[in-house]
Amino acid sequence: MTDRPPVSDWAKDFDHLDPRWVTEPYQIWDELRRQCPVAHTERYNGVYFPSRYADIRAIAYDTEHFSSRRVVVREMPPRVPTDSGKPKSPPGASTLASPPITSDPPYHRPARMLLLPAFTPDAIGRLEAKTRAICGDLIDRFASNGRCDAATDYAQHVPVAVIAHMLGLPEGDGEKFRRWIHLLLHEGIAENASFTQALAEMDDYFRVQIANRRSVPGEDLITFLLGARMEDQPLSDEHIIGTLRLLLIAGIDTTWSAIGSCLWHLAQHRDDRRRLVTEPALMPLAVEEFLRAYAPVTMARQVAKETTVGGCPFKEREMVLLSFPAANRDPEVFPQADRVQIDRAENRHAAFGLGIHRCIGSNLARMEITVALEEWLTRIPNFDLADPASVTWSHGPVRGPRKLPVVFR
Amino acid sequence: MPQHKFLQVIVDPERCQGHNRCKAIAPRLFELDELGHARAVGDGTVPPGLEDKARLAEANCPEFAIKVAQA
Ligand code: HEM
Ligand code: SF4
Numbered sequence: 001m002t003d004r005p006p007v008s009d010w011a012k013d014f015d016h017l018d019p020r021w022v023t024e025p026y027q028i029w030d031e032l033r034r035q036c037p038v039a040h041t042e043r044y045n046g047v048y049f050p051s052r053y054a055d056i057r058a059i060a061y062d063t064e065h066f067s068s069r070r071v072v073v074r075e076m077p078p079r080v081p082t083d084s085g086k087p088k089s090p091p092g093a094s095t096l097a098s099p100p101i102t103s104d105p106p107y108h109r110p111a112r113m114l115l116l117p118a119f120t121p122d123a124i125g126r127l128e129a130k131t132r133a134i135c136g137d138l139i140d141r142f143a144s145n146g147r148c149d150a151a152t153d154y155a156q157h158v159p160v161a162v163i164a165h166m167l168g169l170p171e172g173d174g175e176k177f178r179r180w181i182h183l184l185l186h187e188g189i190a191e192n193a194s195f196t197q198a199l200a201e202m203d204d205y206f207r208v209q210i211a212n213r214r215s216v217p218g219e220d221l222i223t224f225l226l227g228a229r230m231e232d233q234p235l236s237d238e239h240i241i242g243t244l245r246l247l248l249i250a251g252i253d254t255t256w257s258a259i260g261s262c263l264w265h266l267a268q269h270r271d272d273r274r275r276l277v278t279e280p281a282l283m284p285l286a287v288e289e290f291l292r293a294y295a296p297v298t299m300a301r302q303v304a305k306e307t308t309v310g311g312c313p314f315k316e317r318e319m320v321l322l323s324f325p326a327a328n329r330d331p332e333v334f335p336q337a338d339r340v341q342i343d344r345a346e347n348r349h350a351a352f353g354l355g356i357h358r359c360i361g362s363n364l365a366r367m368e369i370t371v372a373l374e375e376w377l378t379r380i381p382n383f384d385l386a387d388p389a390s391v392t393w394s395h396g397p398v399r400g401p402r403k404l405p406v407v408f409r
Numbered sequence: 410m411p412q413h414k415f416l417q418v419i420v421d422p423e424r425c426q427g428h429n430r431c432k433a434i435a436p437r438l439f440e441l442d443e444l445g446h447a448r449a450v451g452d453g454t455v456p457p458g459l460e461d462k463a464r465l466a467e468a469n470c471p472e473f474a475i476k477v478a479q480a
Contacts (some may be wrong), residue, residue, distance in 0.1 A: 116444040121429055284433060288469075346468040354471060358426035363445070 004043075011036035015043055016073065016298075016321060017190065022395040026338065029326045038312035044073050046318035047300075053330035053350070055310040056322060059301060060354040062309075066301035066320060067104050068357065072397050073300045073319045074189045098246035099239055101299075101357060108356060110230045115243070115360050118166075118221060124363045127162060131368055134161045135375035143379055143408075147386060150263040151256075151404035158372050159255035162364070163248060168220025169209065176205070181253050189396045202248070206241045221247070247361075254296050255365045257400020259372045261294035262287075264401050265340060266373075267385045272342050276373070277381050286342035287369050292349035293340045295325040296400050299353070324350045325399065382409035416455040417480040418463050420447050424474035431470055435462035447474070454480055 007018050010028055015021065021028060032039050032051045039049040050056050059066050097103070099111035117123065138157055142148035160174040180198045188195030209222055217223045225240045235243075266273050276286060301320045308314065328349045331337045352359035359365070385391065386405035394402050418438050420431070427445040431438070438459060439447045455463045455477070467475040 113444060116427070120441060120443070120445040121432070122441075288430075345465060348469055348471050350471055352428060352471070355426065358428060358472075363429055 011039045012041070013043070014039050014041045014047075014049055016047075016049075017395050022393050022399075025325070025399075026329055029323070029329060030338070033326070033330060038310055044075065044319065046315065047073050048303075048312075048314060048318065048320045049323065049326075050310065050312075050320070051323065051326040051330070052310060053327040053333045056324065056327040056350070057354050058309050059320060059322060060350075060357070062307070063105055063108075063356065065303065065305045065307040065314070067304040068102055068108075068299075068301060069104065069304075070302045070319065071101055071299045072185075072189070073321055074195070075191060097238065098242040100243075100360075101246050101250070102242075104304075105356070111239070111243075112356070112360065114228045114230055114235075118224060119360050119363055121363045124367050127166070127364070128367055128371060130165060131158070131162055131371045132375060134158060135372050139375060139379050147405065147407045149404055150267070150383075150406045151260045151401045154376070155259040155263065155372070155400075155404070156252075156256040158259060158368055159252045159365075162368060163251040166221050166251075167209075167244065167247065168213075168218045168222055177248055177252060181249055184249060185253060185396045185398055186394060199245075202245050203241060206244050207237070209244075210237060210240060250359075251361055251364070253394075253398045253400075254361075255368050257296035257394065257398050258291065258294070258365065258369050260401040260404055261296065262290045262369060262373055263376065263406070264385075264391065264404055265290060265294065266377075267383055267404075267406050269340075270382075272340075273377070273381065275342065277377055280374070282343055283370060283374065285344060285347075287366060287373070288347050288349065289340060289342050289344045290369070291351040291366075292328045292334065292344070292347055294400075295328050295349065295351035296398050297351070297353075297359075298323045298325060298397050298399070299357075300397070324353060380408050383407060384409065415457075415480040416460055416463055417453045417478050418449045418455060418466065419453055419476045419478065420449055421474045421476070422446065422448070424472045425470075426472050426474075428471050431466040431475060434469060435459065435466045438463055438466065 004015060007013055007015050010032055029051045037050060037052045037055060041047050050059065100108050103111050135158060138154050142153050148154060156178065160177055161171055164171045164174060180202055183194040183198035188198065213223045213226055225235060225243060228235055276282060299322045301322055303314045303316050303318050303320060306316045328351060329337045352362040383406045386407045390403060390405055391401055392403040394400055425446050429445060431447050432441055438450055438455060440450050441447055463477045467477045
């Protein structure tokens with residue numbers, strides 16, 4: 001990773017890769033919200049950081065001025081070779097198209113609609129028993145050790161196994177998936193070689209999978225996409241690969257981070273642990289509160305047309321960090337926003353986004369988080385951080401603990 | 410004669426994005442279509458005793474898509 005000059009002023013020169021922002025962002029955001037609700041930096045060719053719920057919501061809804069053609073703020077915009085001869089991208093599709101997350105209206109809607117039926121609560125409910133078994137098997141491996149790394153031995157494996165099952169991919173490829181995600185979202189944020197390499201490898205991998213399903217169809221999402229039609233046309237291989245890349249990336253890193261943050265919290269809050277064990281009916285409220293307080297995902301937008309939000313001008317072509325985590329900490333909307341209250345009843349949080357790009361996997365993620373916590377607390381009701389100083393956090397669009405050593409009591 | 414006042418829940422289909430908070434909170438008041446978007450059960454009339462659930466669903470919808478009104 002390149003050395004970056006230290007931040008002099010969060011309001012005018014913030015850097016979302018700064019170690020202070022990565023490990024303890026909430027105070028920085030609280031201060032910005034009070035003093036400069038739309039911060040800006042010249043880094044990364046110009047980025048805005050709104051921290052008020054109202055402004056973040058307004059931007060998420062305003063697809064005319066804020067485009068999803070770029071949804072990650074990285075050191076250099078990725079240049080993906082647009083080999084001539086390939087069909088031209090439809091309007092609204094970006095060069096690195098991962099429909100629907102990188103799509104704007106009107107292209108976005110049909111690309112999204114075709115995925116929705118596979119992710120309804122009923123469809124996801126059918127995966128619950130499988131998820132429970134996955135969690136149980138993982139815990140079996142370390143329960144008698146008296147300790148584990150809750151991030152690398154537990155949280156990270158749950159969504160990998162579930163999404164592999166949904167896509168019909170071998171569970172043994174999980175290591176590969178995690179490496180790609182690391183290259184794309186972690187290393188790839190600061191330098192381009194990792195980014196392009198991971199993309200190329202994923203492309204090859206999915207082409208083989210698609211060819212396999214064409215000859216031997218399965219019951220999985222890849223087979224489903226091969227048979228799907230959008231506006232009466234079958235999907236192009238490019239579209240399918242883009243969507244598969246999105247499902248793999250969006251399905252793993254996010255949920256693993258969420259499960260990890262929940263366990264990080266519970267390791268430090270004995271009362272919350274005890275309440276969840278004795279009052280299991282609180283679990284749905286607790287999960288929503290963890291999602292609010294430790295929302296893992298910050299997407300981005302590119303300013304498509306100059307405009308103003310919250311009284312601040314947004315210049316064309318610059319990027320905007322769309323921090324749902326910061327929105328969720330706005331005391332205007334959430335009383336005592338900095339307190340984690342696992343029985344918070346009114347909780348209109350935005351962890352899964354707002355507007356047309358609402359997370360397609362939200363029902364899946366909620367189920368995985370709930371099952372992962374239930375299974376853990378049943379087997380390991382008491383645990384502490386082994387060493388708070390050894391906990392590390394990821395940087396980039398997805399935030400969660402990457403090292404989380406805990407000891408069981 | 411004292412009039413019974415019922416509440417009614419209304420989902421704005423233009424705003425609903427399928428977060429599924431409403432049905433999780435009040436499964437007797439909301440149902441989902443095949444894409445996961447919500448609509449009120451029946452004509453949206455809130456049976457006595459479920460008023461609090463209706464209000465909670467309204468207060469938790471991330472898209473402000475739910476209105477609770479006097480029927
Ligand atoms: C706790 C876990 C998760 C969180 C916090 C999360 C968060 C988000 C957020 C904030 C967005 C909106 C992006 C934007 O506005 O640009 C989004 C979109 C999306 N997520 Fe998730 N996500 C999670 C898990 C998942 C899972 C498990 C999947 C699927 C396997 C998934 C698939 C998607 C897809 C396909 C989109 C794009 C939707 C669209 O553009 O219409 N996510 N997610
Ligand atoms: S909570 Fe709101 S957005 Fe979500 S399904 Fe219900 S009405 Fe729709």
